[in-house]
Each structure stands twice: as C-alpha cells, then as structure tokens.
Amino acid sequence: MLTIKNLHVKLEDEDKQILKGVDLTVEAGRVHAIMGPNGSGKSTLSYVLSGRDGYTVTDGSATLEGEDLLAMEAEERAAAGLFLAFQYPVEIPGVGNMTFLRTALNAQRKTRGEDEISAGDFLKLVREKAKALKIDADMLKRPVNVGFSGGEKKRNEILQMAMLEPKMCILDETDSGLDVDAMKLVADGVNALRDSGRGFLVITHYQRLLDHIAPDVVHIMADGRIVKTGGPELALEVEKNGYADILAEVA
Amino acid sequence: MAVAQTKLDLTETRISALAMPQSKGWAQTARAEALARLRAMGLPARRDEYWRYTDPSSLTQAAAPRAALHVDDEAPIFGEIDRLRIVFVDGVFDPAQSDDLALTHVTIERLSDVMAKDLHWAREHYGVLEAAGQSPVARPLAALNTAFASDGVVIRATGIVEKPISLVYLHNDSASDAMVHHVVRVESGASLTLLENGPAAARFNNVTEISLADDGDFHHIRTQGRDHERRAATHIFARLGARSQYKSFTLTGNGVLTRNEHVITLSGDDASAHVAGAALGDGAQGAFHHDDTVFITHDAERCESRQVFKKVLRNGAVGVFQGKILVKPGAQKTDGYQISQSLLLDEDSVFLAKPELEIYADDVSCSHGSTTGAIDETALFYLRARGVPRDVATDLLVLAFIDEAIAEIADERLSADIRNRLELWLGRRRQG
Numbered sequence: 001m002l003t004i005k006n007l008h009v010k011l012e013d014e015d016k017q018i019l020k021g022v023d024l025t026v027e028a029g030r031v032h033a034i035m036g037p038n039g040s041g042k043s044t045l046s047y048v049l050s051g052r053d054g055y056t057v058t059d060g061s062a063t064l065e066g067e068d069l070l071a072m073e074a075e076e077r078a079a080a081g082l083f084l085a086f087q088y089p090v091e092i093p094g095v096g097n098m099t100f101l102r103t104a105l106n107a108q109r110k111t112r113g114e115d116e117i118s119a120g121d122f123l124k125l126v127r128e129k130a131k132a133l134k135i136d137a138d139m140l141k142r143p144v145n146v147g148f149s150g151g152e153k154k155r156n157e158i159l160q161m162a163m164l165e166p167k168m169c170i171l172d173e174t175d176s177g178l179d180v181d182a183m184k185l186v187a188d189g190v191n192a193l194r195d196s197g198r199g200f201l202v203i204t205h206y207q208r209l210l211d212h213i214a215p216d217v218v219h220i221m222a223d224g225r226i227v228k229t230g231g232p233e234l235a236l237e238v239e240k241n242g243y244a245d246i247l248a249e250v251a
Numbered sequence: 252m253a254v255a256q257t258k259l260d261l262t263e264t265r266i267s268a269l270a271m272p273q274s275k276g277w278a279q280t281a282r283a284e285a286l287a288r289l290r291a292m293g294l295p296a297r298r299d300e301y302w303r304y305t306d307p308s309s310l311t312q313a314a315a316p317r318a319a320l321h322v323d324d325e326a327p328i329f330g331e332i333d334r335l336r337i338v339f340v341d342g343v344f345d346p347a348q349s350d351d352l353a354l355t356h357v358t359i360e361r362l363s364d365v366m367a368k369d370l371h372w373a374r375e376h377y378g379v380l381e382a383a384g385q386s387p388v389a390r391p392l393a394a395l396n397t398a399f400a401s402d403g404v405v406i407r408a409t410g411i412v413e414k415p416i417s418l419v420y421l422h423n424d425s426a427s428d429a430m431v432h433h434v435v436r437v438e439s440g441a442s443l444t445l446l447e448n449g450p451a452a453a454r455f456n457n458v459t460e461i462s463l464a465d466d467g468d469f470h471h472i473r474t475q476g477r478d479h480e481r482r483a484a485t486h487i488f489a490r491l492g493a494r495s496q497y498k499s500f501t502l503t504g505n506g507v508l509t510r511n512e513h514v515i516t517l518s519g520d521d522a523s524a525h526v527a528g529a530a531l532g533d534g535a536q537g538a539f540h541h542d543d544t545v546f547i548t549h550d551a552e553r554c555e556s557r558q559v560f561k562k563v564l565r566n567g568a569v570g571v572f573q574g575k576i577l578v579k580p581g582a583q584k585t586d587g588y589q590i591s592q593s594l595l596l597d598e599d600s601v602f603l604a605k606p607e608l609e610i611y612a613d614d615v616s617c618s619h620g621s622t623t624g625a626i627d628e629t630a631l632f633y634l635r636a637r638g639v640p641r642d643v644a645t646d647l648l649v650l651a652f653i654d655e656a657i658a659e660i661a662d663e664r665l666s667a668d669i670r671n672r673l674e675l676w677l678g679r680r681r682q683g
C-alpha cells in the first residue's frame with residue numbers, strides 16, 4: 001500500500017535535515033504504529049507524505065499503490081486515497097463543518113471522475129457516521145473545529161476519515177488530549193474502518209492508544225530514522241521502560 | 252479658507268458642461284442652494300485630505316470616460332425575489348421596463364413629478380440631508396448631484412411594505428454620465444427594503460437621502476458589478492429617529508473606480524445603524540479601485556452602530572476604507588463598532604485604511620479594528636489535504652472571510668442570493 005524508501009527531508013528555508021533515511025512499508029489490511037520521542041520527525045513524515053509546503057525531499061521515495069506520492073499535489077494525494085488525521089486539527093472560521101465535508105467528498109469524487117453525491121445521500125451518510133462518533137448536529141453546523149474541545153477536534157478528524165473512506169490512513173497523535181471515553185470513541189471509529197483493503201499508520205507517543213487499536217507492527221523512530229521494528233510487544237516495552245533503553249541499544 | 256483657483260476652474264468647467272433640469276418653486280431653490288454649496292467648496296481634488304487614497308479626477312472631469320458595455324449573461328440578480336422593479340437606463344427612469352409603481356403601504360413617485368409640485372413632503376428632505384452631511388467634511392459630488400440630478404424616485408413607506416422595492420440600473424450607452432437622486436422616508440412603525448443593482452452608466456453619481464421616523468425600519472441591499480469599466484460615486488445620507496433601525500449591505504465586484512460614502516446620523520435615542528460591505532477586486536480585468544467612506548454620528552443616547560467592511564484584492568487591486576465614528580456630547584451609552592479587513596491574494600494589491608474615533612461623551616463603548624492579511628496557509632493545506640483543490644479551497648476561504656459582512660443582511664433569502672452570486676462569480680473566475 002504505502003512504500004517509503006530511504007526518505008531524506010530537510011526544511012525548505014533552513015539547512016536542517018529532519019528525516020535522515022526512513023524506510024517503511026505498510027501493507028493493505030495492516031496497522032503499523034510509529035512511536036518515538038518528541039522531535040524525532042514523526043509529524044514531519046506525515047506532513048511530507050500528505051504534501052505540506054515547507055519541506056524539501058533530498059533523497060528517497062514514497063509511493064501509494066505504486067504511484068509516486070511526492071510528485072502529486074496535496075489534493076491529488078487525498079483523492080488517491082491518502083488521509084492524514086492531524087495532530088493539531090485546523091480551525092477554519094466561516095466555513096461550516098458540513099460544507100467542508102461535502103466539498104471535500106465531492107472534490108475527491110470529481111478528481112476520480114465520479115459523480116457528486118446527492119444532498120440527500122450526503123446528509124444520511126454524515127448523520128450515520130456522526131452518530132457513531134457522538135458528534136451532534138450542532139458540531140456539524142459550526143465552523144470547522146472552531147470552539148471545539150481537544151477531544152471534539154480529534155473525533156471530527158475521524159469523522160472526516162469515515163466519510164472520505166481513504167485507502168491509507170495516517171493518524172498523528174490522535175490520542176493526545178483525549179480522555180478515556182473519547183479515546184474509546186476514536187479507537188472504535190478507527191477499528192470500524194479496518195479492513196483488508198486499507199492500511200493504517202498510527203503515530204503515537206504513548207502505548208495507550210495501541211491498547212484499543214491493536215497494531216500488527218511497531219516502529220520506533222528517533223532522530224529522523226526508524227531505529228527498531230518489532231511486534232506489539234515493542235510498544236509494551238516502551239510503556240514499561242521508556243525510550244532510553246531502546247535508544248541506547250541501537251546507538 | 253479660500254478655495255484654490257484650480258479647483259474653482261475645475262468646478263466651473265464641470266458645471267458648464269451640465270444643464271440644470273427645469274424646476275420651479277422649492278425644487279428650484281433646493282437646486283440653486285446646492286449649486287451655491289458646491290461653488291463654495293469646489294469639486295474634490297487629489298490634494299484633499301478626504302481624497303488622499305482615491306483620485307477623484309475621473310469623477311470630476313467634464314466628460315465621463317467611456318465604459319464598454321458589459322454583456323451580462325448571468326441570471327438577473329435578485330431575480331428570484333418577489334419585488335417591485337423600477338428600471339433606469341443610463342440613469343433615466345424607464346416606465347416600460349418597470350413594474351406599476353403601486354404597492355400597499357408605500358407611495359413611489361418620480362423625482363421630476365415631485366419637483367413640479369408646489370407642496371410635497373420631499374421638500375423637507377431633498378438636498379436637506381445632503382446639506383447637513385456637508386459638515387464637518389465636505390462632499391462636493393453630492394452637492395453637484397442635488398443641483399443637477401435628472402431623475403430618481405421619491406419613496407414614502409407608511410406601513411410594513413411586504414415586498415422589496417428594487418432599483419435596477421441598466422447601462423446602454425458607453426458614454427453615459429448619469430446623476431440620479433432618490434429620497435426615502437420611512438414613517439413611524441413602517442418598514443421598507445430597498446434593493447439596488449446594475450452597472451447604471453459609464454459614470455454614475457448617485458445620492459440617496461433616507462429619513463427614518465421613530466420606530467422606522469429600513470433595509471438596503473445593493474450590488475455593484477461585474478462591469479469592469481464603470482465609475483461610480485454614491486452617497487447615502489441617513490437620519491435615524493428614535494428606536495429606528497437601519498441596515499445596509501453592498502457587494503461590489505469589479506469596476507475601475509467606486510467610491511461609496513455613507514453619512515449616517517443617529518439623532519433619536521436607541522436607534523441602530525449597521526453598514527456592511529464586501530468588495531472583490533481583480534486588477535487583471537482592468538484597474539480596480541474601491542473606496543468605502545463612512546461617517547457615523549451619534550447624537551442621541553443608547554444608540555448602536557456597526558461597520559463591517561471586507562475586501563478581497565488581487566492583481567494590483569486597491570481597496571480603501573475611511574471610517575469614522577463621531578460621538579457628540581451627551582450621546583451617552585453609545586455602542587460603536589467598526590471593523591475593516593482586507594484579504595490580499597498577492598503582493599501587488601493594496602489596502603489603505605483610515606479608521607477614526609472622535610468621542611465627546613464619557614460613558615460610551617466604541618471599538619475599531621483594521622487588518623490586512625494573506626490567505627491562511629495552514630487552513631489552505633488542511634482543505635487540500637482533504638482533497639479540495641487549491642483554487643476551490645482559496646475561494647472557500649474567501650467566502651468565509653466575507654461572510655461576517657454578508658451576515659449583516661437580515662433577510663435570509665437575500666443573503667442566500669448574495670452568497671450564491673458570490674459563489675457564481677468566484678466559480679466563473681476559476682474556470683477562467
């Protein structure tokens with residue numbers, strides 16, 4: 001599904017190398033987790049994959065189902081099936097959440113050469129998905145993320161993911177700022193989307209979320225590289241001993 | 252201060268190119284007095300403080316610069332709204348294209364008919380509100396209009412008028428120079444909505460004097476565009492009685508030069524005035540210069556005023572905002588608010604703002620703010636990451652930016668009409 005090879009990334013405006021050779025393959029139907037200390041480059045990886053400006057790829061490649069992601073505009077990557085649940089979802093005053101969802105869904109369909117969804121079908125779909133995430137009508141009407149609590153913002157990300165049905169989902173610290181109940185809702189939302197055709201890359205600082213979204217593979221990222229890869233037990237090890245041991249071991 | 256000779260010359264040249272419509276009695280007096288006012292102040296020139304950001308020369312020169320006719324292939328604006336249409340072609344009332352001027356709770360008369368009468372209520376208003384609005388800042392183009400206006404309507408609402416009165420300005424002559432003057436009176440407890448749209452003329456000078464009696468209610472929604480070469484100077488002079496409500500919104504899309512002045516006096520306690528505007532300018536389709544000049548005077552207690560102006564500028568377009576709140580002695584508990592913001596879509600465009608507060612009462616709450624900014628890149632990326640193409644995402648953010656001004660329109664059918672029009676314009680420009 002997602003294949004990253006030897007990815008080197010620096011800041012566009014600064015001579016600062018952030019990713020220093022990332023290799024990673026996420027297969028369809030599998031959940032990979034990336035853990036790592038703050039500042040190790042996890043968010044940068046997610047931004048570079050989704051096409052944010054401000055970064056320069058100096059080496060390596062990233063493909064989605066064989067297609068060169070790095071050659072596409074951000075919106076083309078989304079239409080191709082890539083989705084990033086943001087660590088810090090963006091507030092957009094003046095744009096209603098519903099308008100946002102409908103515009104996004106129809107834009108992706110249009111790019112793929114499909115028909116727009118009818119107003120009726122869209123409404124039905126949103127209501128159904130929103131209900132599962134306990135997102136009420138008021139939250140759907142309000143401007144995108146404006147005045148939402150941390151938990152509401154994260155649930156709104158999952159709602160977008162559920163509506164857009166991407167092939168490859170990247171979740172960047174979706175657990176941060178969530179209480180136990182919200183975490184459960186988010187995890188249920190993610191688990192409902194798990195299927196054999198879809199890949200997940202779950203970025204998290206803590207093991208907590210992985211109790212609810214069981215990963216197949218766990219990677220440890222440090223200083224711009226994947227330094228260790230293992231099974232779910234690797235997350236438990238981090239939980240118990242922190243990163244220090246692992247980092248010392250690979251140093 | 253004596254008026255400079257060059258200004259006097261400019262003024263006389265302009266006047267000599269015009270013919271004052273034949274009037275008698277009070278109307279003749281009103282015109283003659285306006286002409287005297289004009290001569291005493293002279294037409295505006297670039298050096299004038301009030302015209303620092305906008306060059307008035309094409310508005311004051313004797314002949315109107317030509318403006319190519321705009322072929323409008325869009326569905327008419329306000330087309331779906333049940334309204335009473337009054338059509339002007341190059342500033343001349345056209346009865347054939349207009350609806351019958353009959354509607355309950357309102358009388359509508361042609362200015363020339365009113366001026367021919369010995370006695371008419373409009374006598375207390377025509378040129379009177381304009382004259383009052385000449386101080387403390389001179390507005391010579393409005394005096395010029397009072398003296399020479401050749402057409403217009405005089406409207407008096409005596410109850411709740413159930414459908415809007417819609418002034419439609421058609422443009423048929425690429426050299427037309429139109430001066431139109433309207434008078435509106437809303438009586439106590441009455442309510443009226445006035446719509447205006449259309450290119451009007453190559454050069455359009457429009458004055459509207461509006462008087463709201465106590466408990467009167469007036470809504471004004473206007474669109475200017477999409478004719479690229481039009482020049483317009485409009486003045487609205489409004490006087491608000493106690494507990495009356497005034498709400499105005501203007502949408503401007505394109506036009507070489509537009510100067511919209513609002514001069515509003517809250518003269519009865521507990522009155523409220525909201526003035527809003529949104530302008531979209533693209534310098535690539537010809538020059539774009541848009542100037543909103545607003546002067547709100549609080550002269551009674553517990554009045555509220557609100558100014559919300561938004562401009563979206565690209566390709567060298569220029570936006571100007573001059574907005575003043577004057578709170579007179581004794582106008583206690585005044586609540587005044589003013590915001591002017593521009594969204595610059597490139598580095599060639601310019602926004603010039605001069606917000607002013609002048610307060611002579613001690614128990615008031617007034618605030619103003621002005622901002623200039625670019626598109627929010629973070630929001631843009633968020634939208635793109637959800638699959639929305641850059642140009643569509645930009646337009647969504649443009650609409651969001653403008654929405655605070657559109658939200659000032661009370662009638663949802665009308666605000667929906669304006670929003671749809673904006674989306675249409677933005678969509679057209681995306682498709683090139």
Ligand SMILES: Nc1ncnc2c1ncn2[C@@H]1O[C@H](COP(=O)(O)OP(=O)(O)O)[C@@H](O)[C@H]1O
Pocket residue numbers: 011018036037038039040041042043044045054
């Ligand atoms: N736009 C940027 N400007 C400056 N520094 C940046 C920028 N983006 C990332 N960095 C730096 O790159 C490193 C990795 O950051 P990030 O990818 O956010 O890490 P993580 O998500 O693992 O905490 C940090 O040192 C961070 O300060």
Ligand SMILES: [Mg+2]
Pocket residue numbers: 042043044087172173
């Ligand atoms: Mg991060």
